[in-house]
Amino acid sequence: MSLFPTYNRFPLTIVSGEGTKVFDDQGKEYLDFVSGIAVCNLGHRPPRVQEAIQNQLDQVWHVSNLYQIPVQEQAAEKLSNAAELDYVFFCNSGAEANEAAIKLARKHTGRDKIISFKQSFHGRTFATMSATGQDKIHQGFGQLLPTFEYFPYNDVQAIEEVHDGHVAAIMVEVIQGEGGVVPGTTEFLQAVEEKCRELGALLIIDEVQTGIGRTGKAFAFQHHGLSPDIVTSAKGLGSGFPVGAMIGKAELAETFTAGSHGSTFGGNPLASAAVKATLEQIFTSDFLSRVDEKGTQFKEKLEEELLDYSSVNEVRGKGLMIGISLNTEAIQLVHSLREQGLLAVVAGPHVLRLLPPLTVEEEEMSQAVRLIKQAIQQHEESLQKA
Numbered sequence: 001m002s003l004f005p006t007y008n009r010f011p012l013t014i015v016s017g018e019g020t021k022v023f024d025d026q027g028k029e030y031l032d033f034v035s036g037i038a039v040c041n042l043g044h045r046p047p048r049v050q051e052a053i054q055n056q057l058d059q060v061w062h063v064s065n066l067y068q069i070p071v072q073e074q075a076a077e078k079l080s081n082a083a084e085l086d087y088v089f090f091c092n093s094g095a096e097a098n099e100a101a102i103k104l105a106r107k108h109t110g111r112d113k114i115i116s117f118k119q120s121f122h123g124r125t126f127a128t129m130s131a132t133g134q135d136k137i138h139q140g141f142g143q144l145l146p147t148f149e150y151f152p153y154n155d156v157q158a159i160e161e162v163h164d165g166h167v168a169a170i171m172v173e174v175i176q177g178e179g180g181v182v183p184g185t186t187e188f189l190q191a192v193e194e195k196c197r198e199l200g201a202l203l204i205i206d207e208v209q210t211g212i213g214r215t216g217k218a219f220a221f222q223h224h225g226l227s228p229d230i231v232t233s234a235k236g237l238g239s240g241f242p243v244g245a246m247i248g249k250a251e252l253a254e255t256f257t258a259g260s261h262g263s264t265f266g267g268n269p270l271a272s273a274a275v276k277a278t279l280e281q282i283f284t285s286d287f288l289s290r291v292d293e294k295g296t297q298f299k300e301k302l303e304e305e306l307l308d309y310s311s312v313n314e315v316r317g318k319g320l321m322i323g324i325s326l327n328t329e330a331i332q333l334v335h336s337l338r339e340q341g342l343l344a345v346v347a348g349p350h351v352l353r354l355l356p357p358l359t360v361e362e363e364e365m366s367q368a369v370r371l372i373k374q375a376i377q378q379h380e381e382s383l384q385k386a
């Protein structure tokens with residue numbers, strides 16, 4: 001194989017997908033509760049997004065940001081309105097969106113330090129890796145960028161005690177995704193915002209995983225009454241078309257002027273067509289309230305069926321971003337669920353993460369609950385026998 005082995009790949013080749021279902025090269029069907037890691041929020045091959053990309057394919061694919069791109073402007077308007085912010089910079093991934101946010105915060109404030117949190121995940125570029133508060137992500141890469149500092153997540157007191165005039169921004173996830181599906185408390189997130197105001201630092205909310213309707217609001221910060229200066233997005237933004245975005249307040253435009261930052265591909269016509277069609281469907285109050293309802297129902301069912309098992313500690317999360325915290329290795333369950341036709345993913349060693357498409361149907365959620373219950377039961381029985 002001619003690929004760098006940066007991923008441990010499962011022995012599964014998905015060759016087609018529709019809605020919540022995917023099919024492998026043997027014709028076996030799976031319920032996809034991974035969604036390409038929170039990407040296919042409208043399910044696989046959502047028709048209206050497919051049509052928008054197809055129409056754009058028939059017109060022009062790429063022109064560069066040297067020229068006007070009306071569909072990019074339309075996508076930006078939808079995104080900034082939904083985030084209650086003003087301007088958008090398009091890029092190609094979550095890491096690039098966070099990279100842009102870090103650069104903008106440093107240039108705008110004229111300060112260097114970025115505070116982030118232990119167990120956070122912000123990406124794999126040098127700056128976003130440095131912002132990520134997990135040793136395993138840093139290992140082997142030598143000295144990180146020196147201006148990043150990690151605080152304990154959900155620790156109000158620790159953040160209140162920061163008195164530092166060098167802080168350009170605090171960067172935070174509303175729910176730590178890769179770090180184990182750990183929801184931030186309203187009290188903590190508000191304390192972070194207050195600290196930013198006190199220090200004259202910017203509040204950067206990383207919504208790469210939690211955004212685009214995943215938690216039942218357009219962006220997860222909207223559950224907590226926050227008003228960030230910058231929000232970053234990617235994953236679900238293009239329904240599988242690779243695209244990222246940094247969204248910010250109007251006053252930041254005086255810093256991100258022509259020549260200060262850029263991206264050859266960022267927001268090209270194909271990506272923008274995918275974004276616009278995606279947002280037109282997700283950012284409606286009906287769609288978002290359905291996600292909220294489905295999320296509540298799914299979580300309640302999981303709690304009802306699973307909490308009696310001794311290997312299950314907790315079911316947590318918001319909307320359709322759910323983590324089942326276990327006192328056993330989550331990867332074993334991922335393997336047995338895959339064999340039973342359900343795709344799930346881990347978030348750290350002990351959390352089984354479920355990220356179904358936001359279009360998931362009730363029957364599909366019930367089937368997933370049945371399969372998870374069965375897998376946990378079998379796992380506990382095999383431990384007893386051993």
Ligand SMILES: Cc1ncc(COP(=O)(O)O)c(C=O)c1O
Nearest residue numbers: 093094095121122123177208209
């Ligand atoms: C919260 C968060 N930020 C940033 C990233 C990085 O995004 P990407 O892999 O698109 O660079 C991720 C990816 O998992 C993420 O969950």
